[in-house]
Amino acid sequence: MAIHNLLNGQFLNRSSVIGARFMSSWFRNIQPAPKDPILGVTEAFLADQSPNKVNVGVGAYRDDNGKPVVLECVREAERRIAGNQFMEYLPMGGSIHLVEESLKLAYGENSELIKDKRIAAVQALSGTGACRLFAAFQQRFHPNTQIYIPVPTWANHHNIWRDSGVPIKTFRYYHPESKGLDFSGLMDDIMNAPDGSFFLLHACAHNPTGVDPSEEQWREISSQIKAKGHFPLFDMAYQGFASGSPERDAKAIRIFLDDGHLIGLAQSYAKNMGLYGQRVGCLSVLCEDAKQAVAVKSQLQLIARPMYSNPPLHGALVVSTVLGDPELKKLWLQEVKVMADRIIGMRTTLRENLENLGSSLPWQHITNQIGMFCYSGMTPEQVDRLTSEFHIYMTRNGRISMAGLNTGNVGYVANAIYEVTKST
Amino acid sequence: MGSSSVFSVASASLSLHDTNIKKNLNFGTNAFRFNNDGTNTFSNFKSSRRISMAVAVNVSRFEGIPMAPPDPILGVSEAFKADTNAVKLNLGVGAYRTEELQPYVLNVVKKAENLMLERGENKEYLPIEGLAAFNKATAELLLGADNPAIKQQRVATVQGLSGTGSLRLGAALIQRYFPGAKVLISNPTWGNHKNIFNDAGVPWSEYRYYDPKTVGLDFEGMIEDIKSAPEGTFVLLHGCAHNPTGIDPTPQQWEKIADLIQQKNHIPFFDVAYQGFASGSLDEDAASVRLFVARGMEVLVAQSYSKNLGLYAERVGAINVISSSPESATRVKSQLKRLARPMYSNPPVHGARIVANIVGDPVLFGEWKAEMEMMAGRIKTVRQELYDSISSKDKSGKDWSFILKQIGMFSFTGLNKNQSDNMTNKWHIYMTKDGRISLAGLSLAKCEYLADAIIDSYHNVS
Numbered sequence: 001m002a003i004h005n006l007l008n009g010q011f012l013n014r015s016s017v018i019g020a021r022f023m024s025s026w027f028r029n030i031q032p033a034p035k036d037p038i039l040g041v042t043e044a045f046l047a048d049q050s051p052n053k054v055n056v057g058v059g060a061y062r063d064d065n066g067k068p069v070v071l072e073c074v075r076e077a078e079r080r081i082a083g084n085q086f087m088e089y090l091p092m093g094g095s096i097h098l099v100e101e102s103l104k105l106a107y108g109e110n111s112e113l114i115k116d117k118r119i120a121a122v123q124a125l126s127g128t129g130a131c132r133l134f135a136a137f138q139q140r141f142h143p144n145t146q147i148y149i150p151v152p153t154w155a156n157h158h159n160i161w162r163d164s165g166v167p168i169k170t171f172r173y174y175h176p177e178s179k180g181l182d183f184s185g186l187m188d189d190i191m192n193a194p195d196g197s198f199f200l201l202h203a204c205a206h207n208p209t210g211v212d213p214s215e216e217q218w219r220e221i222s223s224q225i226k227a228k229g230h231f232p233l234f235d236m237a238y239q240g241f242a243s244g245s246p247e248r249d250a251k252a253i254r255i256f257l258d259d260g261h262l263i264g265l266a267q268s269y270a271k272n273m274g275l276y277g278q279r280v281g282c283l284s285v286l287c288e289d290a291k292q293a294v295a296v297k298s299q300l301q302l303i304a305r306p307m308y309s310n311p312p313l314h315g316a317l318v319v320s321t322v323l324g325d326p327e328l329k330k331l332w333l334q335e336v337k338v339m340a341d342r343i344i345g346m347r348t349t350l351r352e353n354l355e356n357l358g359s360s361l362p363w364q365h366i367t368n369q370i371g372m373f374c375y376s377g378m379t380p381e382q383v384d385r386l387t388s389e390f391h392i393y394m395t396r397n398g399r400i401s402m403a404g405l406n407t408g409n410v411g412y413v414a415n416a417i418y419e420v421t422k423s424t
Numbered sequence: 425m426g427s428s429s430v431f432s433v434a435s436a437s438l439s440l441h442d443t444n445i446k447k448n449l450n451f452g453t454n455a456f457r458f459n460n461d462g463t464n465t466f467s468n469f470k471s472s473r474r475i476s477m478a479v480a481v482n483v484s485r486f487e488g489i490p491m492a493p494p495d496p497i498l499g500v501s502e503a504f505k506a507d508t509n510a511v512k513l514n515l516g517v518g519a520y521r522t523e524e525l526q527p528y529v530l531n532v533v534k535k536a537e538n539l540m541l542e543r544g545e546n547k548e549y550l551p552i553e554g555l556a557a558f559n560k561a562t563a564e565l566l567l568g569a570d571n572p573a574i575k576q577q578r579v580a581t582v583q584g585l586s587g588t589g590s591l592r593l594g595a596a597l598i599q600r601y602f603p604g605a606k607v608l609i610s611n612p613t614w615g616n617h618k619n620i621f622n623d624a625g626v627p628w629s630e631y632r633y634y635d636p637k638t639v640g641l642d643f644e645g646m647i648e649d650i651k652s653a654p655e656g657t658f659v660l661l662h663g664c665a666h667n668p669t670g671i672d673p674t675p676q677q678w679e680k681i682a683d684l685i686q687q688k689n690h691i692p693f694f695d696v697a698y699q700g701f702a703s704g705s706l707d708e709d710a711a712s713v714r715l716f717v718a719r720g721m722e723v724l725v726a727q728s729y730s731k732n733l734g735l736y737a738e739r740v741g742a743i744n745v746i747s748s749s750p751e752s753a754t755r756v757k758s759q760l761k762r763l764a765r766p767m768y769s770n771p772p773v774h775g776a777r778i779v780a781n782i783v784g785d786p787v788l789f790g791e792w793k794a795e796m797e798m799m800a801g802r803i804k805t806v807r808q809e810l811y812d813s814i815s816s817k818d819k820s821g822k823d824w825s826f827i828l829k830q831i832g833m834f835s836f837t838g839l840n841k842n843q844s845d846n847m848t849n850k851w852h853i854y855m856t857k858d859g860r861i862s863l864a865g866l867s868l869a870k871c872e873y874l875a876d877a878i879i880d881s882y883h884n885v886s
Contacts, residue, residue, distance in 0.1 A: 025748040026656075026691055026722050030601050033758035036765060039552060060548055068546040075544065082541050087529050088519050089736045092498060125585075125768035132767055136623075141489055159766035196485070231485050262484050276549045277773035288484045298492035305495060306619035307592055307767065308585035313737035314774035 037155055037395055045393040053391040054413055056404035059207070059372045060276055061241075061339055064406045069339070071274050073331040077321035087313065092301035094123020094282075094311045097320035102267050102282035105239065105323065106250055107257065113286060120296035121284035122304065123311045127237045127268030128156060130283035134233060134264055135164035136303045137285075138198060147233075148193055149200045150174070150186075152397060154207045157200065157235075171199070174209045179365035179377050181211050190224045199225060203236035203265075204249040205371020208399035212242075212370055218252045222259045232256055233264040240272040242371045244340035246333070262286045269319050271372065272336050278315025339403075343372065346405040350374075353414030361421055374400045382420040390416035496615050497856060504854040512852040513870055515861040518667070518833045519736055520701075520799055523867050528799075530734045532792045536781040545777070550770045552761040554583020554742070557780035562727055562742045565783065566696065566710055573717050577750035580757035582743050582764065583771045586736075587697045587728030588616060590743040594693060594724045595624035596763045597745075597756070598658055607658040607693065608650065610634075612858055614667045614695070617660065631659070634669050639826040639838040641671050647684060655689045663696035663725070664709040665832020668860035672702075672831055678712050682719055692716050693724040700732040702832045704800035706793065722747050729779055731833065732796055738775030803833065803863050806871065810863075813875035820883065833864045843881040851877035 035043070041057030063069050093099070099121045103114050113119055124130035138145060147161045150173035161168050171193070172185030190199065201221075206212055213221060225232055234253055240246035256263055262285075269280040283300065287293040304310070322328045351366040366374050378386075378398035386392040392413060394400055405413060494502070500516030522528050553559065559581040563574055573579050584590030598605055607626055609617050610633035621628045631653075632645025650659060661681070666672055673681060685692055694713050700706040716723050722745075729740040745756045764771070782788045811827040818824065827835060839847065839859040847853040853874065855861045866874060 025752045027601070027745070027747050027752045027756050030752070030755045030759055032755045033762040036552065036761070039549075039765075039770075043551075058549070068548050070544065070546055074547070078541060082537060083534065085529055086527060087533070087734055087737045088527050089498075089730075092495065125772075128765075128769040129767070141486060156766060156769065159762075163763070163766040270549075275547055277547045277770070279768060279770070279772045285486065287486065292484060292486065292489070295489050295491045296486050299489055301495075302492040303623070305588075306616060306623040307589065308739060309588040309616065310737075310739070312585075312739045312772040312774065315772065 041393050041395055044387075048391055048393070050391040052412065054393065054404060054409050056392060056394045056400045056402075056413070059271065059401050059403065061271060061274060061372070061403040062406065064342065064408070066404070066406050066408065069274055071332065071335045073322045073328045073335060074273060074275065074318055076328060076331075077318045080321055081317045084317065090123070090310045090313055090316070092122075092304050092310050093297060095313070095316035095320060097324060098123050098280070098316040099282055099284075101320050101323035103284060105246060106236065106253060106265055106267055106282075106284070108250075108254065111257075113257070117290040118287050118293050119284050120287055120293040120300065121282055122297060122300045123316055124266070124281045124283045124304075125308065125311060126270050126279040126281040127235060127266050128160065128281075129279065129311075130266030130268070130281045131157065131160045131235060132164065132307075133283045133300055133303055134266060134285075135161045135166055137300060139164050139166045140303070141299070142198070145196075145198055147198045147200055148189070148230075150202070150206070152208055153200070153202070154235075169193070169197075173206070174211060174375065176377065179211075179362075179375060180368060181213055181217070183213070183217055186213075187220065187224055190221065190228060190230065193228065193230065196229045196231070198231045198233060200233050200235060201252070203234040203239070203252050205238035205242035205373070207237065207371070208373050208395070208397060209375040210369030210371050210373045211375065213252070215251060215255070218255050219259075222256050222261065225256075226259060226261065231264065232261055233266070235266045237266075237268040238271055238371050239267065240333070240336040241340055244337040244344075246272070246336070257286075262288065269315065273319060273322065273332065275315050275318060278318065279312060280315035280319050343402045346402050346410060347374065349407075349410050350402075350405060350414055353411060354418055357414060357418045359418050359421065372401055372403050374402055376400050376417065378417070378421060385420045386416055389420070392416055500854050500856055503848075507852055507854075509852045511873065513854065513865070513874065515853060515855045515863075515865045515874075518731065518862045518864060520731060520734060520833070520864040521867075523802065523869075525865065525867050525870075528734055530792065530795050532782050532788050532795060533734060533778055535788060535791075536778045539781055540777055547773065550583070550773050550776070552764050552770050553581075553757065554771045555773060555776040555780060557784065558583055558740075558776035559742065561780055561783040563744055565706060566699070566725060566727060566744060567714060567717060567746075568707070568710075571714070571717065573746050578747055578753050580745040580747065580753040580760065582757060582760040583776055584726070584741045584743045584764075585768070585771060586730050586739040586741040587695060587726055588620065588741075589739065589767075589771075590726035590728070590741040591617070591620050591695060592624060592767075593743045593760055593763055594726055594745075595621050595626050597724075597760060599625045600763070601759070602656070602658075605656055605658060606653070607660055608653055608690075609660045610646075610662070610666070612668055613660070613662075615856075617695075629653075633666075634671065634836060636838060639671075639836060640829065641673060641677070643673070643677055647680065650681070650684055650690065651688065653688070653690065656691070657688075658691045658693045658724070659685055660693045660695060661712070663694045663699065663713050664711075665698035665702035665834070667697065667832070668834050668856065668858055669836040670830030670832050670834045671826075671836065673712075675711070678715055682716050682721070685716075686719065686721060691722060691724065693726075695726050697726075697728040698731055698832050699727065700793070700796040701800055704797040704804075706796070717746050720748075729775065733779060733782070733792070735775045735778060738778070739772060740775035740779055806863050806866050806868060807835070809868050809871040810866065810874060813871045814878060817875055818879050822882075833862055835861050835863055837861055837878060837882075839878070839881055843885045846881040846885040847877055850880070853877050 045055040146167040146169045148169045148171045151170045171189035172182045175182035239249045242249045265284045267282045270276045347367045351363045354363045376398045380396040383396045504514040563581045607628040608631045611630035631649035632642045635642035699709045702709045725744040727742045730736040747753050814824045837859045841857045
């Protein structure tokens with residue numbers, strides 16, 4: 001091949017030039033990025049050789065043997081879609097079936113809003129992608145606004161709105177003394193924010209604290225947000241996974257809908273269907289009418305096109321197969337309840353162990369909190385000790401991923417926590 | 425903003441009332457029903473404070489949002505679907521079709537998926553940079569497994585969401601670390617390139633590329649424009665099978681382009697969406713990229729497996745940055761990850777596993793190469809047929825040989841917008857308005873019809 005000969009010839013001739021060019025790189029100003037605080041934990045865990053090591057870092061579900069789980073309903077769905085003859089591009093807005101099923105799950109099976117076609121919705125790259133689409137959309141159509149996010153929140157929320165060019169403000173959320181909700185602080189901050197601000201709310205199983213408002217508190221939050229004309233954006237990454245019931249976990253959203261809010265909603269199937277790696281989610285924006293919904297959807301697609309053109313198919317096929325088939329959906333509901341129940345069981349066990357060990361500290365927050373995570377209240381230094389002395393890996397904010405606990409290690413972890421918090 | 429929204433709500437809810445006078449305005453509660461006499465049951469509600477506040481939320485924050493224009497490329501397929509005429513032909517979007525004009529899932533892909541199904545692997549998060557086995561395979565496919573750049577660990581590879589997502593990561597890297605740097609893109613280029621750089625906040629301008637007189641490459645114009653760009657400009661190059669024209673530089677021209685880019689201290693940014701799909705040979709189609717890398721240049725390369733593995737829907741690709749040292753590659757990779765995390769956290773696993781399984785198995789890899797040759801071969805055959813048909817029917821003496829010189833899925837017919845519209849309106853042939861046809865959507869059986877349409881549009885429409 002002519003081009004190959006040319007290539008070889010040139011390579012030899014230019015070797016001296018190559019050497020000279022290596023003196024300075026275009027990329028010398030690029031600094032190494034700091035390790036991602038969450039995903040970096042797993043990296044460190046994997047590198048640890050200790051037989052006792054425990055990973056309570058990243059929020060991925062594990063069974064009682066500490067193994068990742070692929071749901072039976074998912075396996076069955078995959079068998080059914082195997083040999084799928086269609087691998088062409090999805091539309092920019094993604095799989096219509098996936099979106100339909102997602103809206104039913106979140107807004108209600110028989111929601112009028114769906115019938116009236118008032119919801120602009122697109123398939124998104126899991127929860128991250130859904131939030132990113134919304135952040136970009138917010139920046140484009142309301143460039144002078146900020147997003148209010150709770151303190152604390154999932155670390156990546158900061159990155160998402162920052163990279164989208166939307167300034168971030170915070171509102172009080174976690175109350176360290178009670179390890180519960182700072183409700184009055186929250187309400188004050190909603191009230192004091194300028195009218196028409198954008199508020200990010202965790203629909204259920206707040207990440208990282210596990211602290212959720214009660215139903216009554218949600219109603220008051222809804223009123224106050226309404227009074228201020230704020231825009232509520234829900235991040236729902238754990239529907240079904242928190243209480244074991246998807247309907248129950250959507251309660252906050254339903255309260256807001258009943259109150260007449262025009263919400264935004266980011267949904268993820270990473271945890272509740274165990275489809276972490278498939279990146280399946282949905283972004284929806286409730287509009288005044290069908291015409292507006294069509295316009296908003298078209299603009300969301302315009303944002304997606306230069307990011308990834310159209311979303312991946314496989315995960316969407318799995319989800320729409322599971323949710324679209326009554327038998328499979330029933331199986332899913334059972335399986336998601338099993339996951340939620342195991343976690344609730346681990347909360348009880350961890351708390352009991354700590355109390356039985358004779359810890360003088362209060363631990364009821366472990367069972368008061370809900371979902372995958374527990375905000376233990378431990379300091380970064382205590383967390384560091386857990387890692388260095390006991391090979392227990394978690395994020396330095398004291399967040400424990402309950403899914404990483406099982407009957408085999410909960411005693412060990414309880415003991416370790418007791419040890420490092422003894423002097424507190 | 426807030427107070428005005430309350431104010432404008434009052435009028436908005438009135439207009440809603442007017443247009444829906446007989447309807448129930450059901451916003452989810454009884455509170456919002458307007459009776460026929462215009463009163464609102466809300467007026468019976470306990471707290472008067474709640475009434476005025478409650479009405480406020482009915483005005484959307486997105487009221488004034490206009491309908492986005494249809495995507496020029498993806499919109500073509502939508503229009504085609506809506507056409508009920510029996511002779512219609514879709515030469516719009518670039519997805520491969522068989523001679524029967526059916527979508528094609530490669531046999532190796534089916535085999536790989538079955539393997540994966542049997543193995544029952546878990547669905548855990550990939551690392552931010554993607555599947556390690558895929559990243560290794562894709563860099564080796566691109567550069568050759570024994571490429572010194574790989575051996576010296578100078579290649580930073582991050583799995584991306586097909587070509588689009590990989591380009592976007594590259595664009596975001598440029599925006600963040602090369603403030604003020606511009607990208608030069610070919611005129612014309614794939615429509616989405618401009619969107620990608622726009623949304624990433626990277627300014628761009630164009631270099632001449634297509635010469636309508638020859639329906640070939642405007643090489644002089646290209647060289648001039650690259651030369652006159654300020655030092656340190658990123659130059660976006662199509663590795664092979666230029667989209668939309670199908671016109672590629674010759675090997676000698678690539679040498680000159682590389683000379684110039686080196687001279688001007690520009691940075692080449694390759695978009696490689698058709699490796700193996702253009703000529704049928706993975707190595708041949710990567711020659712341009714390998715040429716630049718062999719010269720020791722630092723290069724960005726976005727790859728896609730949409731066409732060559734038919735994995736359109738699974739969004740598999742990679743952004744590669746070949747830099748001057750392993751240390752630099754490490755730093756660059758870490759920053760690419762930092763850009764990806766707030767976009768989608770980590771890339772989808774399914775397509776990456778398919779690629780890794782195929783490339784990792786010599787038998788499957790061999791089968792893939794054969795299927796790729798078959799696809800590229802069908803396109804070459806169809807080009808020949810179209811050329812033969814047009815040149816035998818067209819008596820004007822016009823030189824149609826560009827059809828054979830062009831390569832890959834697309835061809836620039838040289839038809840202008842009006843002529844392209846004629847193709848659609850009169851002949852029910854769907855293509856993009858720049859005169860681009862997708863040969864992947866053409867069958868041998870339809871070549872004659874297409875020839876007639878092109879001749880008619882070219883000669884009878886201005």
